Amino acid sequence: MTFQKRMQKILQIIDELGEVDNRRLADELGVSEITVRRDLARMASDGHIYRTHGGAMKVEQLIKPVSFVNKTAVNIKAKDEICKRAAEEIVEGDIIFIDCGSTAFRLCQFIKNKKIKVITNSLPVVNELNGTAVSLNLIGGEIDQKRQAIHGSIAQEHIARYRASKAFLGIDGISGAGLFAGTESEASNTLAMTKQSSYTYILCDASKVGKETYLKFADLNLINAIITDYSGPETEKFELSGIRVLKSSKFFY
Structure with missing residues (x-):
């Protein structure tokens, strides 16, 4: 599965749950947690999601706004x-x-x-x-x-x-x-x-x-x-x- 396909799946999961941990994402995607962490770091850098300790969450779930x-x-x-x-x-x-x-x-x-x-x-x-x-x-x-x-x-x-x-x-x-x-x-x-x-x-x-x-x-x-x-x-x-x-x-x- 390419990064782009994994990203779409991750965004779908986070959109549904609001927040998700690395282990669940790894199970859902059928990849290692190392791959998940690398994908999340890249997505966070582009402003798609917000990294948490051990996972990720929707940007709008945070009390901080998109502008930040x-x-x-x-x-x-x-x-x-x-x-x-x-x-x-x-x-x-x-x-x-x-x-x-x-x-x-x-x-x-x-x-x-x-x-x-x-x-x-x-x-x-x-x-x-x-x-x-x-x-x-x-x-x-x-x-x-x-x-x-x-x-x-x-x-x-x-x-x-x-x-x-x-x-x-x-x-x-x-x-x-x-x-x-x-x-x-x-x-x-x-x-x-x-x-x-x-x-x-x-x-x-x-x-x-x-x-x-x-x-x-x-x-x-x-x-x-x-x-x-x-x-x-x-x-x-x-x-x-x-x-x-x-x-x-x-x-x-």
Whole structure:
């Protein structure tokens, strides 16, 4: 059976059940669980389904909307290489912040077996890491349905109660002028997390480098390191500002 035929069958099963585990899919398709996992990874990358721990579910079954899924599927190879590099910075016993960015979300797949604590305002991150070796702390407050994240003053009060060894955060843009966000609520959470972290990493694919939105929320000295697939002239500006520039293993731009 070709991948295309297996994909159609998998989509049919998930459409009927909403959520299904790898073993059942393997039995239904008459293939190994290794083949199922490979197929699901490919389908998730294309935004057809959402991977769960041990299976898959319909995108619309999630509390996160399609818009977030579509964001995670953009520049996915670059994001995965960035997050593989980021995972190398995380050691057992670390307490880390992960925000609601689509790149930061891709970090989850590389840290599931690490005995660490993750503090996050991202509902998709909680879904992805629940049931793994990772201990979770979900920030409380108002749910932003569009971003599937928790924002607001209560969220910031929650963040202020904890100290983290590291923070892995996303941004909408970064240039020599500073850090840029799409909304004030996201900027506020980012600022709160950096304040409570000993070391802050920005996870940023090349499409965000040199980009400036209407909202500049901080200077470059807010962060300690940037992990990116970008290798252009902006890199020198970051390094002159005292920021470590960590390159992903592959460049796509």
